[in-house]
Each structure stands twice: as C-alpha cells, then as structure tokens.
Amino acid sequence: MRVWTLHLAVLVLLFGLQFVLPPYHFTNFARIMVLAVFAMGYNIAFGVTGLLSLGHALLLAAGMYGTGLAITALGWPAAPALLAGVVAGGVMALAVGVLALRTAGVAFMIVTLMFAQAGYLTILYFGPVTGGDEGLVLARGARAIGGLDLSADTPRYLAALALFAVALLANLALVRSRLGRVMVAMRENEERSRMLGYNPFAVKLAALVISGLYAGAAGAGYAVLFGYIGASFAGIQYSILPLLWVLLGGAGVVLGPLVGVLVMFYLIDISSGYTTAHLLVVGLALLVLVLFAPKGILGALRERLWPWLP
Amino acid sequence: MDFGPFLLLAVMEGLVAAAVLALTAVGLSLVFGVMRVVNVAHGEFFMLGAVSAWFVTHWLPGPPVVGFALALILCPALVAAVAAAADLAVLKRLNYQPQATIVATIGLLYILQQAALSLYGPEARPVAAPFTFNIQFPWFGYSGYKLAVVVAAAVILTVVWLVMTRSRAGLVMRATQIDRDTAQAFGINVDRVYAGVFAFGAALAAVAAVLIVPIQQAHYLMGGDPLLMSFIVVIIGGLGSLRGTVVAALLIGLSDGVISMFFSPTLAKILATLLVALVLVFRPQGLFGRRAG
Amino acid sequence: MAAMSLLSARGLIRHFGGLRAVDGIDFDLEAGQIHALIGPNGAGKTTFVGLLSGRIPVQSGTIWFNGQDITRLPAHRRVALGIAYTFQITSIFAALPVYDNVALAAQRLHRRDLRVHSMAHLARVGLEGRADQVAGTLAYGHQRLLEIAMGLALEPRLLILDEPTQGLANAEIDGFKALVRGVTPQTTVLLIEHNMEVVMDLADRITVLDAGQVLASGAPAEIRANRAVQAAYLGG
Numbered sequence: 001m002r003v004w005t006l007h008l009a010v011l012v013l014l015f016g017l018q019f020v021l022p023p024y025h026f027t028n029f030a031r032i033m034v035l036a037v038f039a040m041g042y043n044i045a046f047g048v049t050g051l052l053s054l055g056h057a058l059l060l061a062a063g064m065y066g067t068g069l070a071i072t073a074l075g076w077p078a079a080p081a082l083l084a085g086v087v088a089g090g091v092m093a094l095a096v097g098v099l100a101l102r103t104a105g106v107a108f109m110i111v112t113l114m115f116a117q118a119g120y121l122t123i124l125y126f127g128p129v130t131g132g133d134e135g136l137v138l139a140r141g142a143r144a145i146g147g148l149d150l151s152a153d154t155p156r157y158l159a160a161l162a163l164f165a166v167a168l169l170a171n172l173a174l175v176r177s178r179l180g181r182v183m184v185a186m187r188e189n190e191e192r193s194r195m196l197g198y199n200p201f202a203v204k205l206a207a208l209v210i211s212g213l214y215a216g217a218a219g220a221g222y223a224v225l226f227g228y229i230g231a232s233f234a235g236i237q238y239s240i241l242p243l244l245w246v247l248l249g250g251a252g253v254v255l256g257p258l259v260g261v262l263v264m265f266y267l268i269d270i271s272s273g274y275t276t277a278h279l280l281v282v283g284l285a286l287l288v289l290v291l292f293a294p295k296g297i298l299g300a301l302r303e304r305l306w307p308w309l310p
Numbered sequence: 311m312d313f314g315p316f317l318l319l320a321v322m323e324g325l326v327a328a329a330v331l332a333l334t335a336v337g338l339s340l341v342f343g344v345m346r347v348v349n350v351a352h353g354e355f356f357m358l359g360a361v362s363a364w365f366v367t368h369w370l371p372g373p374p375v376v377g378f379a380l381a382l383i384l385c386p387a388l389v390a391a392v393a394a395a396a397d398l399a400v401l402k403r404l405n406y407q408p409q410a411t412i413v414a415t416i417g418l419l420y421i422l423q424q425a426a427l428s429l430y431g432p433e434a435r436p437v438a439a440p441f442t443f444n445i446q447f448p449w450f451g452y453s454g455y456k457l458a459v460v461v462a463a464a465v466i467l468t469v470v471w472l473v474m475t476r477s478r479a480g481l482v483m484r485a486t487q488i489d490r491d492t493a494q495a496f497g498i499n500v501d502r503v504y505a506g507v508f509a510f511g512a513a514l515a516a517v518a519a520v521l522i523v524p525i526q527q528a529h530y531l532m533g534g535d536p537l538l539m540s541f542i543v544v545i546i547g548g549l550g551s552l553r554g555t556v557v558a559a560l561l562i563g564l565s566d567g568v569i570s571m572f573f574s575p576t577l578a579k580i581l582a583t584l585l586v587a588l589v590l591v592f593r594p595q596g597l598f599g600r601r602a603g
Numbered sequence: 604m605a606a607m608s609l610l611s612a613r614g615l616i617r618h619f620g621g622l623r624a625v626d627g628i629d630f631d632l633e634a635g636q637i638h639a640l641i642g643p644n645g646a647g648k649t650t651f652v653g654l655l656s657g658r659i660p661v662q663s664g665t666i667w668f669n670g671q672d673i674t675r676l677p678a679h680r681r682v683a684l685g686i687a688y689t690f691q692i693t694s695i696f697a698a699l700p701v702y703d704n705v706a707l708a709a710q711r712l713h714r715r716d717l718r719v720h721s722m723a724h725l726a727r728v729g730l731e732g733r734a735d736q737v738a739g740t741l742a743y744g745h746q747r748l749l750e751i752a753m754g755l756a757l758e759p760r761l762l763i764l765d766e767p768t769q770g771l772a773n774a775e776i777d778g779f780k781a782l783v784r785g786v787t788p789q790t791t792v793l794l795i796e797h798n799m800e801v802v803m804d805l806a807d808r809i810t811v812l813d814a815g816q817v818l819a820s821g822a823p824a825e826i827r828a829n830r831a832v833q834a835a836y837l838g839g
Contacts, residue, residue: 099587099588100591102591102592103591103594105408107590109348109412110348110541110545110586111587111591114542114586114590115583115587117538117579118580118584118587121576121579121580121583122580125576125577240416243413277424277427277428278424279420279424280425280428282420283416283417283418283419283421283423284417284421286416286417286420287400287421289413290404290414290417291400291403291414294410
C-alpha cells in the first residue's frame with residue numbers, strides 16, 4: 001500500500017511544483033519528465049530484464065520521427081501523430097528484438113549499437129525528408145490537442161506530467177505483475193526460468209517491445225512538446241544517456257530513472273556554470289558509478305533501508 | 311576520368327583506408343582476444359594518437375620529417391601509457407566483468423574526448439606530411455606519402471605477427487588468451503600481461519592515427535569512425551583471429567573506399583553497420599573465427 | 604507395455620566432442636512409480652535427464668511423453684506438458700526472496716490465490732517460515748529443499764530430481780523420503796541418487812547407467828543381486 005502512496009505522492013509533488021518553479025526550471029522539468037519516460041523504458045529492458053542495449057536511441061528516434069514526420073510530411077494533427085510515434089517505437093523494438101535477441105551478452109550490445117548507428121546514418125542519408133543534422137522544427141499550430149496549445153509553458157508541463165504519470169503507474173503495475181516477476185527471473189537466472197516453463201525469447205522480446213513503446217512515447221512527446229526533431233537524438237549519445245540515468249538512479253527501481261535524469265540534468269547544469277567540460281562530468285559519473293556505486297542512488301537506499309521499494 | 315582509372319583511384323584510396331583500418335582493428339582484436347574486453351574507448355586512443363602527433367610536430371622546429379618521426383615513436387608510447395593506467399586503475403578493479411567494463415570504457419571515452427576538447431580545442435588541424443612527392447600515373451597523380459602509409463602498415467603488421475607467433479611475449483599473450491587460470495598457475499603475471507596487451511592495442515591504434523593524420527587532420531571527434539569500422543572488421547573477421555582481421559580490413563576498407571567514391575560515404579557506412587549486425591546474428595564466428603562449443 | 608509408459612526414449616545419443624556422454628539409451632518410465640537412476644560418476648546420468656527435460660538437445664534418438672513426440676520440443680514447452688527438473692547444482696534465484704522463487708513456479712498454474720498455493724508448497728518442505736528471506740542466504744540444505752519445492756509447485760506429471768538429498772541432514776532426508784512418497788502416484792518421480800539407502804528405500808524400479816549406456820534395469824532386489832552392477836558400481 002505504501003508503494004502506491006509513495007508513487008502517487010511523487011506525482012502530486014510534481015503537479016504542485018508547477019506553482020513554485022521559476023520559468024527556467026519549469027521548462028527543464030517538463031523536459032526531465034519526458035526524458036524520464038525514455039529512461040523508464042530503458043530500465044524495463046536493462047534494469048528489470050537485464051538486457052544491456054546500446055541502441056535505444058533508435059527507439060527514441062523512431063518515436064520522434066514517427067510523430068514529427070506524420071505532422072510535417074503527412075499533415076496529421078498532434079493526437080494521432082503522437083500515437084503514431086508510440087507505435088513506431090514499439091514496432092522498431094519488435095523488428096530489432098527479433099534479430100538481436102538471437103544473440104546475448106556482448107554480441108547483443110554490439111548488434112543493438114549497430115542497428116542504432118544504421119538508423120542514425122539513414123536519417124542523415126534521407127536528409128531532404130528528415131532534415132538531417134539540422135533537423136526539423138514543428139509548427140506551433142500543429143502542436144495542439146483539442147485547442148490546447150502544447151507549446152505554451154503550463155499546458156506543456158501538464159502534458160509532460162500526464163505522460164510521465166501514465167508511464168510511471170504502468171511501470172509500477174508491470175513490475176508487480178506476473179510478467180514483471182518473470183522478467184526479473186530472466187535477469188537473475190535465465191536457465192532456471194527456462195526450466196520453470198518460461199520462454200526466454202518471448203519474455204525478452206516482450207520487455208524490448210514495452211521498452212520501445214516507452215521510448216516511442218518519449219520521442220513523440222518530445223517532438224510535440226518541444227517542437228523539434230533532429231538526428232542528434234538518434235546518435236550514440238542518446239543510447240548512452242539512458243544507461244547512465246538508470247545506473248545513477250538505481251537499475252531495476254521504478255523511480256530510479258526519474259532520479260537519474262534529475263540528478264544528471266542538474267549536475268551538468270550546475271557544472272556548466274564552472275566549466276564547459278560536460279563530457280567529463282558524464283564520463284566521470286559513469287566511472288564512479290561502475291566502480292563504487294553500481295546499484296545507484298535508489299538501489300543503494302533499497303538495499304540498506306527500504307527493501308520494499310519496487 | 312574514365313571508369314577504369316576512376317576505379318583504380320578508388321581502389322588505391324580504399325587500400326590506404328584498409329591499411330590504417332587493419333592496424334586499428336588488430337589492436338582492438340588483440341584486446342578482445344586476450345582479455346575478453348570490448349573497449350569502446352578504442353577510437354579515442356586513435357584520436358589521442360593523432361592529436362598528440364599534432365602537438366609534437368607543432369612544437370618541434372625543423373623539417374617535418376624530424377617532427378613526424380619523433381611523433382611516430384613518442385605518441386604511441388604516450389597513448390600506451392594512458393591505456394595501461396586505465397587498465398590498472400579501472401578495468402582490473404572491475405575484474406574484467408563484461409557489462410561493467412563496457413560501461414567503464416564508455417566513461418573513459420567521454421573523459422578522453424573531453425581532455426582533447428579542453429587541451430586541443432574543437433577545431434580540426436592539419437599536420438604536415440614528412441615528405442611530399444607525387445607518383446605520376448598516366449591518368450592522375452597520386453601522393454607518394456599515401457603509398458608509404460600502406461607499406462608502413464604492412465611492415466608493422468608483419469612485425470606484430472612475428473611478435474605474436476615467434477617471440478616469448480607473444481607466447482605469453484597467447485597462453486593467457488587460451489587459458490587465463492592455467493597461465494597464472496605457470497607463473498605468468500596475468501595482471502601485467504593484461505595491462506601490456508591493453509597498452510599494445512592502444513599503441514597500434516595510435517600508430518595508425520599518426521600515419522593517417524597528415525592525410526586527414528586531427529579533430530577531437532575523429533575517434534568515432536575508426537571505432538565503428540574496427541568493430542565491424544573485428545566481428546566480420548572473427549574475434550581472436552589475426553588473419554581474419556587483416557583480410558576483413560582489406561575487404562571492408564576497399565569496399566568502403568569504392569562505395570564511398572561511387573555512391574556516398576553515408577550509404578557505405580549504413581551497409582557496413584547492417585552487415586556486421588547481421589553477421590553477429592547469423593554467423594557469430596565471423597568469416598574466420600572458430601565457433602565455440 | 605509401451606502404451607502404459609508415461610515416458611519412453613529410444614536410441615538416445617549425445618556426444619560432446621569426443622566424449623560419448625549418452626551412447627544409445629533405451630528407457631521406459633511407467634506412470635506413478637518412483638524410478639531411480641544410479642551409476643558411477645561420469646556415467647551420463649545428468650546428461651540423460653538433460654535430454655529428457657530439454658536442457659540439452661538430442662543428437663539422435665526419440666523421446667515420447669504421454670503419447671507425444673517431444674524430441675524436438677524446447678525445454679520450456681516440456682515444462683508446460685508436465686515435466687519438471689530440479690538441478691544437481693542448486694540453481695535458485697539467489698537474489699530473490701524464498702517466496703518469489705516458489706511463486707514463479709506456482710504462478711503458471713494459479714491466477715488467483717497464488718499466495719495460498721505458494722505458501723502451501725513451501726510448507727511441504729518446511730520453509731514457510733522463511734518466505735521473506737533472501738534465497739541466497741539460506742543454508743545449503745534449505746536451498747536444496749527450495750529447489751524441490753519449486754519443482755513440486757509446477758505440479759508436474761513427471762518430476763525429475765537430480766541428486767536431491769546431497770547436502771541434506773539425516774532428518775531432512777527422512778522428510779524428503781516422505782515427501783516423495785506423498786506425491787506419487789499422481790506424480791511420477793525419476794531421481795538420480797548416490798545415496799543407496801534412499802534409493803533402496805524409495806525406488807520401485809532402478810536403472811543403472813555406465814559409460815553412457817544402460818547396464819541393468821529392474822526391481823531393487825534384482826539390481827542388488829546383479830553381478831555386473833556390483834562390479835561396476837555397488838562395490839559390495
């Protein structure tokens with residue numbers, strides 16, 4: 001019971017923040033919440049099921065371009081375009097998963113990395129349509145649902161929060177469901193899970209597709225809320241960042257991704273007041289995490305204090 | 311230019327690319343073969359080689375040959391030292407566990423990139439070639455230096471092969487690769503071998519970069535491409551097979567060069583990345599590797 | 604005769620490079636019995652049950668279960684048909700609580716009242732008091748019992764136990780024997796065992812393996828009297 005209370009409290013807190021946050025942080029938080037959805041998707045694949053993918057940028061981009069191109073090239077309104085983005089993420093995850101899940105471990109990491117690279121290069125190759133490296137700006141008029149202009153600060157924040165809320169609660173439900181327990185089992189001891197009657201390929205594919213739906217939703221949301229799609233979101237950086245966010249916040253913990261995105265965002269924000277060495281911050285964070293704190297913030301807290309934290 | 315000569319030009323360009331690629335990929339292959347570590351920062355060792363070569367040639371007065379020769383010796387040594395330090399400080403502590411080492415080498419990648427950005431800057435800068443003479447073909451002139459690169463790479467690869475197969479150091483490396491625990495039982499200091507191999511792999515990438523930098527220019531982001539291409543080569547050639555790596559480097563370097571010239575470099579890379587993904591999925595032992603088990 | 608067999612295997616062969624682990628085995632298992640598989644180390648017992656459970660793919664031969672050819676069926680599908688296997692080297696979910704270990708097995712069969720059934724299975728091996736304990740922190744003997752509980756929670760037609768009493772104290776072995784007797788005849792039990800006392804006490808039939816082949820098969824008294832078996836294994 002306290003589990004649901006905690007997570008609902010987080011949502012209420014985020015809702016309440018809109019009244020107190022200064023404008024700069026207001027937009028930041030909207031961005032953080034959308035990226036946290038992406039990170040939650042990655043957590044489902046990596047933290048829960050143990051699939052270390054290095055190609056999740058492909059799924060984010062699928063959602064982003066699925067929605068963005070539906071709006072610019074097909075002229076769709078925002079709501080169906082959003083849906084298109086979510087579906088695109090899931091379908092891309094299915095396609096990649098069917099092939100990549102025939103491998104495991106290091107090979108899996110490399111295969112996902114390669115598919116994502118191919119995706120990034122393809123976006124560049126079809127520059128005239130996709131906008132290539134510069135990307136495309138989505139017209140303000142197209143970014144409205146039912147008359148509500150999502151490019152304005154408050155509607156945007158609330159839309160981001162709505163997306164995050166749905167994603168968070170769905171994630172919580174998944175982790176506590178039978179499927180969620182099986183996904184954890186696959187991570188912990190695949191051979192044993194197999195001998196309990198669970199099909200490893202099917203379970204991992206399900207995890208990847210769900211992860212893809214989350215990534216697609218994040219990409220779609222980002223496109224509509226921030227009005228920009230670009231090839232950089234398909235680049236390797238956006239495959240590394242979710243790994244970093246999840247490790248930092250606590251792999252396998254439902255609230256971990258949010259914590260990871262939040263901490264990393266402000267770590268870079270604050271440090272850029274002193275230095276332009278963002279890459280260094282990311283690199284050092286990864287090293288410190290993997291050497292000294294592999295469980296991340298919430299993971300360590302769960303181990304020491306709160307074993308009931310999902 | 312007619313098709314024939316154009317093709318010849320493309321092939322020669324591809325050969326230069328293949329030469330550099332072979333050196334870089336062999337470095338990566340050695341590290342994975344002996345240590346079972348996937349070093350995502352391998353491209354950054356390449357970049358460090360190029361950037362440090364710029365520093366050496368820039369600060370050294372006199373004819374370019376001297377600066378370049380010094381760079382050829384100093385820079386790989388410097389990069390090797392950095393690599394050995396990274397291995398002892400980080401990778402060893404992680405016990406070379408696969409998932410953790412990949413994350414750690416990603417962190418290393420960012421740190422090295424940042425170091426270059428901060429100390430060298432975001433611009434791309436050229437390095438003077440040690441000598442410039444043109445070989446005149448009937449249809450076009452071709453840089454003699456480029457051909458020298460191919461020869462140099464071939465020589466270095468031969469030396470590496472001799473070291474691996476004929477020398478005691480090579481024997482120790484191969485023993486550690488086959489069975490780490492038994493090697494340790496025979497008194498081989500595995501930690502030192504690993505540090506040495508990691509350093510050696512990095513040095514090879516650095517040498518390749520020093521050779522190519524007069525042609526290419528040094529830039530802090532130049533490591534991404536060599537990393538990707540070496541991965542492709544090592545996987546298609548079969549992990550742990552030196553011969554496979556060299557053959558794959560030739561194949562991929564040549565086809566990349568040819569496709570780049572006739573179509574587009576981006577398309578060539580798309581095909582290459584998809585190819586390696588499919589090879590890993592359907593034929594994981596590559597072309598020459600042995601299937602485990 | 605064949606129609607009554609719950610499981611039968613014909614001409615099973617499995618080599619690993621030069622090692623002929625299973626080298627042409629015919630085997631019949633009748634429903635409702637407790638069948639023991641004995642033999643010296645390296646005889647191929649674990650490989651053989653690995654072929655039956657689907658952990659290891661067959662190179663040649665056929666396996667029939669409940670009238671169905673399962674030779675090419677993957678392991679997880681065989682579990683669905685009713686074959687459960689407990690590991691020789693304990694393979695539980697060490698990082699998860701004891702409850703979760705059993706629940707993972709039981710949740711395939713029970714949508715509702717999962718908790719009731721899981722706790723019941725734990726109670727059968729005496730571990731219900733440790734449901735919240737992390738499985739990896741259990742004593743080795745208790746981990747073996749947890750393995751057995753997981754197998755039972757699958758409510759299988761055929762339960763394959765690979766050296767189940769290894770690491771158990773004498774009192775626990777008695778409890779184990781009662782447990783196995785209690786699940787038959789609804790469940791058929793095939794067990795690999797080195798503990799001869801347990802074998803002679805429990806088994807309705809015994810099959811002796813040696814060097815990948817069947818040396819002898821029959822009732823306990825016959826096996827005990829068989830000279831070839833005595834020479835190869837029982838050693839007096």
